[in-house]
Amino acid sequence: MKSSVIYKACVSLLFLGMVACEVNNLDDENKNPKTDYSSYNYILATEDASTADITRFFSFNLEGLDAAKQYDLIQDNQIFVNSDPSTSSGHQFFKNFIFSMAKDKRGYSSTPGLFRLTLNTSDQVFIDSEIYIGKGNLFPSRKLALVNDQLGFYYNEDSGGQTIQAFNPLTMQLGEALDLRPFIKAFRPDVDFEDEYGNNLVRTGSLVMDYKDDKLYVSVVFLEEASFNLISEDEENFYLAVIDIPTFSFEKIIQYHGVKTVGFFVSENNPTTKDEDGNLYFCSWGWNQFNNHNPSKIFRIKAGETDFDSNWEIDIESLFGEGRIAQSIMSYNNKLYLHISEDPYLFESSEEVETRNGLKLSYYEFDTVSPENYVKLEVPASNPASRMNVFNIVDDRLFMVVPNAIAPNFNGVYSINRQGALKKEMQISNKYRPTRFYKLGE
Numbered sequence: 001m002k003s004s005v006i007y008k009a010c011v012s013l014l015f016l017g018m019v020a021c022e023v024n025n026l027d028d029e030n031k032n033p034k035t036d037y038s039s040y041n042y043i044l045a046t047e048d049a050s051t052a053d054i055t056r057f058f059s060f061n062l063e064g065l066d067a068a069k070q071y072d073l074i075q076d077n078q079i080f081v082n083s084d085p086s087t088s089s090g091h092q093f094f095k096n097f098i099f100s101m102a103k104d105k106r107g108y109s110s111t112p113g114l115f116r117l118t119l120n121t122s123d124q125v126f127i128d129s130e131i132y133i134g135k136g137n138l139f140p141s142r143k144l145a146l147v148n149d150q151l152g153f154y155y156n157e158d159s160g161g162q163t164i165q166a167f168n169p170l171t172m173q174l175g176e177a178l179d180l181r182p183f184i185k186a187f188r189p190d191v192d193f194e195d196e197y198g199n200n201l202v203r204t205g206s207l208v209m210d211y212k213d214d215k216l217y218v219s220v221v222f223l224e225e226a227s228f229n230l231i232s233e234d235e236e237n238f239y240l241a242v243i244d245i246p247t248f249s250f251e252k253i254i255q256y257h258g259v260k261t262v263g264f265f266v267s268e269n270n271p272t273t274k275d276e277d278g279n280l281y282f283c284s285w286g287w288n289q290f291n292n293h294n295p296s297k298i299f300r301i302k303a304g305e306t307d308f309d310s311n312w313e314i315d316i317e318s319l320f321g322e323g324r325i326a327q328s329i330m331s332y333n334n335k336l337y338l339h340i341s342e343d344p345y346l347f348e349s350s351e352e353v354e355t356r357n358g359l360k361l362s363y364y365e366f367d368t369v370s371p372e373n374y375v376k377l378e379v380p381a382s383n384p385a386s387r388m389n390v391f392n393i394v395d396d397r398l399f400m401v402v403p404n405a406i407a408p409n410f411n412g413v414y415s416i417n418r419q420g421a422l423k424k425e426m427q428i429s430n431k432y433r434p435t436r437f438y439k440l441g442e
Contacts, residue, residue, distance in 0.1 A: 037441025045089035046432035049405035057125040083124035101142035112140035134158020143209035155205030199226035275331035278303030283329035296325035330391030380410040403433035
């Protein structure tokens with residue numbers, strides 16, 4: 001009898017516990033979009049200091065934060081609203097939306113897709129719409145170009161190895177698709193499009209997808225091996241397809257000598273940026289997986305032009321020493337901001353914890369008229385940030401996330417305004433490294 005009573009009591013407590021859990025997690029199922037963005041409209045995306053596969057989003061009010069205080073994003077839950085939509089941190093954002101290109105937290109093999117995030121009425125980030133993207137390669141593309149409210153582009157490898165897909169960012173409806181395969185074949189007649197197992201060897205838009213002056217610029221990568229996105233040691237150029245946006249038609253393929261890759265092969269670290277004059281800049285780390293790496297360089301296409309500018313370049317090694325790289329780029333106030341390693345970048349071990357927490361990168365401002373002139377900003381150095389672009393422009397200021405996993409190194413956010421004034425915006429405990437800084441509702 002006694003055991004029966006205890007059993008019933010335990011079952012009752014278990015039931016109450018389940019109900020309590022359901023009540024506590026109700027907001028996780030809140031799919032009602034927020035309409036009032038006058039508060040809790042700033043969002044900090046983070047990754048767990050121990051693994052980049054654990055991402056979280058925190059909404060908050062920027063005004064009123066104490067820059068001298070170190071916040072615990074979880075414990076200070078009256079200030080920061082925590083959410084976990086199980087996506088990557090994203091990069092592109094506009095109006096009420098953030099766009100992410102991966103979910104399910106499985107690192108480089110995460111589920112690809114186009115996931116549109118927004119805030120619900122509980123100020124939590126959730127997926128309000130998504131578009132399926134298949135993959136024909138072990139490492140899916142995570143590049144996206146948003147031209148305006150009605151038009152964006154992404155690489156849809158599953159529907160064709162060299163296919164660029166148009167879509168409407170507001171309605172999330174698909175538009176036309178453009179297959180670049182015949183144009184690539186004409187450019188390089190002896191190209192192998194697949195290996196013996198049917199894996200795609202020619203990827204379009206996996207490294208670069210950006211636009212300017214009614215032209216879409218799409219990277220074309222010729223792989224030696226599909227499994228690790230290896231580019232041949234014999235390759236000496238970086239290739240871009242130029243597409244006319246109004247007619248969505250192919251125009252030409254251009255090439256830049258001395259560079260093989262731009263950015264990181266499976267990351268939303270956007271490696272391109274436009275300045276206010278209309279120049280389009282490209283940031284090459286020199287990354288080539290297990291093959292030899294090229295020197296890190298910054299190069300551009302000038303406003304009004306559709307070919308690379310052969311008279312302008314920033315060679316990171318010549319300025320900072322052999323093996324140094326630029327990992328993030330952003331143009332602001334017609335100046336160029338770069339995140340540059342203080343020591344040689346260890347590509348072979350860059351994802352290992354010891355290397356990731358030991359390497360340091362600093363923040364620099366470059367004069368684009370005279371690119372040999374630069375200033376090191378008075379911002380604390382950070383850990384490497386292979387999956388993130390540390391820069392974003394919000395409220396007409398350039399925000400810089402400073403990710404550091406080990407205390408007492410600073411971990412948080414700085415900003416700079418058009419007058420060149422630096423400001424420490426917020427500092428957070430080292431458990432979560434900041435990856436993106438957003439503001440929604442504009």
